[in-house]
Amino acid sequence: MGIPDRLAVRTTVVSGDVSAHEDLVARLPHSEALAWIRHGEGIVGWGEAARLVLPGGEDRFTRAREWLASVFAAASVEDPLGVPGSGPVAFGSFSFDPKSGDSVLIVPRVVLGHRDGHAWYTTIGGNPEPLALLRPPVPPTGVRWADGAIDASRHMRAVAAAVERIRAGHLSKVVLARDLLATADSPIDTRVLLRRLADRFPSCYTFACAGLVGATPELLVRRMGGQVESLVLAGTIARDAADDVSAATLFASAKDREEHSYAADMVRAALAPLCRELTVPDEPELLRLSNLIHLATPVRGRLSEERSVLDVVAALHPTPAVGGTPTTDALETIRELELMERGRYAGPVGWIDARGDGEWGIALRCAHIEGTRARLYAGGGIVAGSDPAAELAETQTKFRAMRHAIDG
Numbered sequence: 425m426g427i428p429d430r431l432a433v434r435t436t437v438v439s440g441d442v443s444a445h446e447d448l449v450a451r452l453p454h455s456e457a458l459a460w461i462r463h464g465e466g467i468v469g470w471g472e473a474a475r476l477v478l479p480g481g482e483d484r485f486t487r488a489r490e491w492l493a494s495v496f497a498a499a500s501v502e503d504p505l506g507v508p509g510s511g512p513v514a515f516g517s518f519s520f521d522p523k524s525g526d527s528v529l530i531v532p533r534v535v536l537g538h539r540d541g542h543a544w545y546t547t548i549g550g551n552p553e554p555l556a557l558l559r560p561p562v563p564p565t566g567v568r569w570a571d572g573a574i575d576a577s578r579h580m581r582a583v584a585a586a587v588e589r590i591r592a593g594h595l596s597k598v599v600l601a602r603d604l605l606a607t608a609d610s611p612i613d614t615r616v617l618l619r620r621l622a623d624r625f626p627s628c629y630t631f632a633c634a635g636l637v638g639a640t641p642e643l644l645v646r647r648m649g650g651q652v653e654s655l656v657l658a659g660t661i662a663r664d665a666a667d668d669v670s671a672a673t674l675f676a677s678a679k680d681r682e683e684h685s686y687a688a689d690m691v692r693a694a695l696a697p698l699c700r701e702l703t704v705p706d707e708p709e710l711l712r713l714s715n716l717i718h719l720a721t722p723v724r725g726r727l728s729e730e731r732s733v734l735d736v737v738a739a740l741h742p743t744p745a746v747g748g749t750p751t752t753d754a755l756e757t758i759r760e761l762e763l764m765e766r767g768r769y770a771g772p773v774g775w776i777d778a779r780g781d782g783e784w785g786i787a788l789r790c791a792h793i794e795g796t797r798a799r800l801y802a803g804g805g806i807v808a809g810s811d812p813a814a815e816l817a818e819t820q821t822k823f824r825a826m827r828h829a830i831d832g
């Protein structure tokens with residue numbers, strides 16, 4: 425957790441043929457990958473110039489920002505490009521619950537970036553890391569699936585208990601999750617999962633940070649200059665052959681609209697004091713992924729004063745898309761009813777550069793990979809009108825993204 429000696433950071437612009445940058449996943453030399461990719465663009469990294477592991481705490485975002493400020497301030501930077509993600513960068517993944525689980529920030533030794541017609545690579549610190557493939561990725565074999573801490577019947581009981589509490593007026597909404605375990609014959613290579621997720625969910629943010637790998641559709645906040653954006657998601661239906669019917673059912677569902685409104689209202693309330701302009705549509709739109717459809721509210725704002733993306737993350741997390749309403753009661757209810765360590769699932773995951781720009785998603789549709797094992801997470805928002813069997817089915821649909829990434 426110490427601050428490394430003065431880091432030499434050099435960004436090199438790739439001009440002319442940028443085709444080698446067009447497949448960022450293919451450039452990762454080994455499984456300890458850092459990644460943030462959407463529609464083939466983004467940044468990937470590897471190696472560790474600096475790492476911070478923070479135990480819980482409400483102040484974990486502030487402590488992370490302060491640590492990073494000192495790491496970046498002590499760096500000597502050559503960055504002729506000066507775009508978001510060039511120069512020194514940290515990837516990060518925070519615990520969902522301030523009371524449990526570690527948060528991790530990693531400043532990689534090598535970053536490759538590709539966005540908006542720019543391609544670049546950045547080296548950080550001495551001892552150059554390999555720039556070429558060390559170990560070719562091998563797909564997992566012999567995968568066995570098992571229940572995690574919460575099996576299906578336990579999840580349905582927790583949902584029923586939450587509905588009772590909501591109907592009794594203790595809170596309005598809570599998100600409850602469960603887990604699933606996969607064990608493979610040999611260590612699971614993160615790059616295989618990244619490849620499959622990025623191919624199947626190009627409009628999602630495919631991410632990897634310290635063993636947490638996934639493809640989330642939910643953007644917590646993107647900050648580029650003074651501009652901030654968020655995509656609030658809550659309310660879900662599985663896609664099927666009668667797609668238009670499913671979409672119309674979701675859009676008309678009072679339960680899903682209620683579930684969504686808590687999340688959109690909270691994001692509006694959290695961003696309003698930070699922004700001098702803020703646009704939040706009154707009605708959600710539909711976001712179609714390959715396996716399901718969400719209600720989505722795209723939010724845009726202009727910051728009223730200089731704030732880093734981590735300041736905005738701190739103001740937003742946890743939104744009712746992963747916590748509930750009111751937030752404190754929802755967190756207590758999750759601790760009492762969920763009976764599972766979320767770790768970094770449903771926490772903020774993303775990257776930040778030395779200018780304070782960055783992109784952070786909510787770590788959904790993901791798994792924590794440790795050697796031969798993967799622990800998958802999925803949850804759903806519970807309101808007064810929720811049905812335990814339907815909520816269980818929703819987690820099964822949500823698991824499919826990572827199950828497919830592991831099974832192939």
Ligand SMILES: C=C(O[C@H]1C=CC=C(C(=O)O)[C@@H]1O)C(=O)O
Pocket residue numbers: 599601642657658659660718744745746788789801802803804805822
């Ligand atoms: C908590 C999850 O999804 C959230 C995001 C979108 C839709 C959700 C829902 O409809 O319940 C959840 O709020 C998850 O995927 O594990």
